[in-house]
Amino acid sequence: MAEGRLPVVVDALGGDHAPAAVVAGARRAVDELGIPVVLVGPPELVGDTAGLELWPCSEVVAMDEDPGRAIRTKKDSSLVRAAEAVRDGRAAAMVSAGNTGATMAAALLRMGRIRGVARPAICTPIPRPGQAPRLLLDAGANAECSPVMLLQFAQMGAALAAVRYGLEDPAVGLLSIGEEPSKGSPLVKEAHGLLAGRSDLRFLGNVEGRDLLGGQSAADVVVTDGFTGNVVLKALEGALRFLSGAVLEAFGADEEAKAAAGVLLPRLAPLVAELDPDNTGGAVLLGVRGVCVISHGSSSDQAILSAIRVAADAADRQLVQRIGQLVAGDQGAEELADALREGPAPLAGR
Amino acid sequence: MAEGRLPVVVDALGGDHAPAAVVAGARRAVDELGIPVVLVGPPELVGDTAGLELWPCSEVVAMDEDPGRAIRTKKDSSLVRAAEAVRDGRAAAMVSAGNTGATMAAALLRMGRIRGVARPAICTPIPRPGQAPRLLLDAGANAECSPVMLLQFAQMGAALAAVRYGLEDPAVGLLSIGEEPSKGSPLVKEAHGLLAGRSDLRFLGNVEGRDLLGGQSAADVVVTDGFTGNVVLKALEGALRFLSGAVLEAFGADEEAKAAAGVLLPRLAPLVAELDPDNTGGAVLLGVRGVCVISHGSSSDQAILSAIRVAADAADRQLVQRIGQLVAGDQGAEELADALREGPAPLAGR
Known part of the structure; x- marks a missing residue:
């Protein structure tokens, strides 16, 4: 030691x-x-x-x-x-x-x-190829949340983004079902009000499900309640597993396919490495x-x-x-x- | 006419x-x-x-x-x-x-x-290759739901599964953050009690995010509140778009890759067709x-x-x-x- x-x-x-x-x-x-x-x-x-x-x-x-x-x-x-x-x-x-x-x-x-x-809250990195991962929290510690909890998740996620990826002023998004502040559950609308009033957070407003993996959102940190966060993370994990399995099956379908796959797999390797949760370092309990x-x-x-x-x-x-x-x-x-x-x-x- | x-x-x-x-x-x-x-x-x-x-x-x-x-x-x-x-x-x-x-x-x-x-409620089909799509509802009509609403979503989803895919006794799952009845938000736990008490529904219990696209769940119908449903559906759509874009980019990286892609794309075509929302027929307002x-x-x-x-x-x-x-x-x-x-x-x- x-x-x-x-x-x-x-x-x-x-x-x-x-x-x-x-x-x-x-x-x-x-x-x-x-x-x-x-x-x-x-x-x-x-x-x-x-x-x-x-x-x-x-x-x-x-x-x-x-x-x-x-x-x-x-x-x-x-x-x-x-x-x-x-x-x-x-x-x-x-x-x-x-x-x-x-x-x-x-x-x-x-x-x-x-x-x-x-x-x-549990804070989980979602791969964002070419950039630091996006941080999602809460990923499942709290099935029920209050608006103040979502505000604190934003603060804690911003702290981790700074510590872990050097993002000193990370952009924070609030997960909802539309970009306008009027959209979402009562919890999300109240949290939006709290977040929008902070001078110590760079709050982007609402982001949507499509902004988690891929998407055009600039959010470095995405906050949500632990129920939604857990469901959506597991859905993405399941989809990635399913799709990679289906693609690999097609790649191994016959000899001709295997030969072509031998050409393409090295070109897919960087993507696979970026999406591999083994490389992102696990979730942090904040x-x-x-x-x-x-x-x-x-x-x-x-x-x-x-x-x-x-x-x-x-x-x-x-x-x-x-x-x-x-x-x-x-x-x-x-x-x-x-x-x-x-x-x-x-x-x-x- | x-x-x-x-x-x-x-x-x-x-x-x-x-x-x-x-x-x-x-x-x-x-x-x-x-x-x-x-x-x-x-x-x-x-x-x-x-x-x-x-x-x-x-x-x-x-x-x-x-x-x-x-x-x-x-x-x-x-x-x-x-x-x-x-x-x-x-x-x-x-x-x-x-x-x-x-x-x-x-x-x-x-x-x-x-x-x-x-x-x-909005009922959206999620592709399930080789089988009838899985129906998810509510996909966004109601940002806030009561336990009785989730029960009715199960009934309405079961009706659509029967009408649309001939599944006369479809299996119904409740989206949560763990399979045990004790897991989830208060809404989900109460809904679990209502659903478990029905003799007119084949209720499987809780299912998780990973059971939506891919996964081993037998659920033909998955019920959730419209906030969670909307977020998770958009997350899956975004992930599919991102991944197919990234794979196609690798396939077109150079001449050698393009030739190999010419071999593999026809073998991927059935998967792509099954995942294409244009083929599943849209959401139904139930x-x-x-x-x-x-x-x-x-x-x-x-x-x-x-x-x-x-x-x-x-x-x-x-x-x-x-x-x-x-x-x-x-x-x-x-x-x-x-x-x-x-x-x-x-x-x-x-």
């Missing part, structure tokens, strides 16, 4: 390809990026750590376990231990490709919320008092490597402090009080 | 390629399918009708006009006249590729709602007392032809009567009263 620099702690048992892909990705992060990494997990399940330090624990949260109950009962699980390490200043950030709800719950319950933040990166369940070693890079960057560039300044610094007291009265996020059962 | 059979009335000025594509598509419906068709529009704007009958009117609703105001003020517009022709029994169904909100408003205000239906098909704004003559076929089929197979039986027949009186107390749909400004 590099002297003086805190490690990124990685849940060795998180994800469908754990521990092998996780250990391999962690090893690559050390070797290729020089980022100090520590694994956490039950030694007998992790096995060979490829020379990396392992912080032992005795429990694991399964992918399909109820998140709230898992975190309440499994106090010596890799997820809880990872979140505690960040809280206690022994790690700079945590990474898991495991149970998303349980990762959120561990981070929220162990690290707590940033002062002034009503609810944490609003908790620590850096928590959630990689997708089928993460490869490349995905873990990308997630560790994002986690280390976010910690180095003080993501948490920046969010604290943006959100707590100038939040209208009344709005904030309203938001906080709603109580903590009902994470269990998501 | 075939003797005794009511024509489909087509808005000659609706859509980006009107009137040429509309007239051409209408002509093809007569010639290729034997469906009687009448155009409606201002004669001086329609020009050559290719020998089709034209019902003259004096006004046109522009694509970007405010729907509510347009329908209130332009009483001699092609949209209003088309809806009146269906109401008055002079036409079997109407088709427009024009302003979606104005088409909805014209149909709702002139035809009225089917007895018992709380709100009309819940009004008449058949109204809304084709997309960039409709080609093929799209208009498909929309006319769907409109004629729905009228022949008594879609409106079937919805009336399903919805009004056994609706819980209390729920219905609750739904109706919400008043008419605020169509203006959508």
Whole structure:
């Protein structure tokens, strides 16, 4: 471990390809990026750590376990231990490709919320070939949202865009069903009013579904409630998987097709690489008092490597402090009080 | 016009390629399918009708006009006249590729709602290669929905699946952020309870975003609120457009790529044809007392032809009567009263 620099702690048992892909990705992060990494997990399940330090624990949260109950009962699980390490200043950030709800719950319950933040949100990068990815939040932490929460999502997303892609004045869009401020649900119309009144955000107004993947929108950050965000992200993932499968089937239909595919696949490779979620670095849980990166369940070693890079960057560039300044610094007291009265996020059962 | 059979009335000025594509598509419906068709529009704007009958009117609703105001003020517009022709029994169904909100408003205000239906919904087919398309509703008529509305959307979608694809017992899914009944917004959880209690619907439970295009779900009909439905449909459309553009660019990168593309494109043609919205026949406005098909704004003559076929089929197979039986027949009186107390749909400004 590099002297003086805190490690990124990685849940060795998180994800469908754990521990092998996780250990391999962690090893690559050390070797290729020089980022100090520590694994956490039950030694007998992790096995060979490829020379990396392992912080032992005795429990694991399964992918399909109820998140709230898992975190309440499994106090010596890799997820809880990872979140505690960040809280206690022994790690700079945590990474898991495991149970998303349980990762959120561990981070929220162990690290707590940033002062002034009503609810944490999951921020997911959507590939935007030739440019930095577009950030969508909330991607599923909060099935129900208030207008103030959407405003805070905009602030938190802008902070991540700055930290992660160097976009110091990112353009923010509000996901709706038409560009005019009069279009959308009551939630969206109220949020539009809050966002339009901010001098500290470059608010573009409403954007539409077609502006998420492709499209002409200049939005670097797109805010929406966690229900819509989760549905639309999964729809795009499903469509990409379906289409790439159908195209590859046609490419392998017969010998003539295979020969032609041999010519075209290298020309499609840059597009495929840009769309590959393994390269974008996973989702970031924003609003908790620590850096928590959630990689997708089928993460490869490349995905873990990308997630560790994002986690280390976010910690180095003080993501948490920046969010604290943006959100707590100038939040209208009344709005904030309203938001906080709603109580903590009902994470269990998501 | 075939003797005794009511024509489909087509808005000659609706859509980006009107009137040429509309007239051409209408002509093809007569010639290729034997469906009687009448155009409606201002004669001086329609020009050559290719020998089709034209019902003259004096006004046109522009694509970007405010729907509510347009329908209130332009009483001699092609949209209003088309809806009146269906109401008055002079036409079997109407088709427009024009302003979606104005088409909805014209149909709702002139035809009225089917007895018992709380709100009309837009039902859009999503291609499902090798099978009948999956029907998604609401695709944008109602930005805010109640649980009873989602139940009625399921009933109306099931009626359309039967009429349009011969699926007499279609499987219905509820769009949410996880398969368990405990997942989702309060709206979705309540709707889940209503749907699960029905013996007249084959309810599969929750489905997710990834089950819309591709995916393993058996759902023939997917219900959601009009905000989520609109966002996710536009996201899928945008992604398809972006991906096909990017693939075609790679295919045309150089001479070698073009030659290989010449081999592969014919093998991709069946997939492209199945995904082409021009072949699926447009969206159907369900819940009004008449058949109204809304084709997309960039409709080609093929799209208009498909929309006319769907409109004629729905009228022949008594879609409106079937919805009336399903919805009004056994609706819980209390729920219905609750739904109706919400008043008419605020169509203006959508």
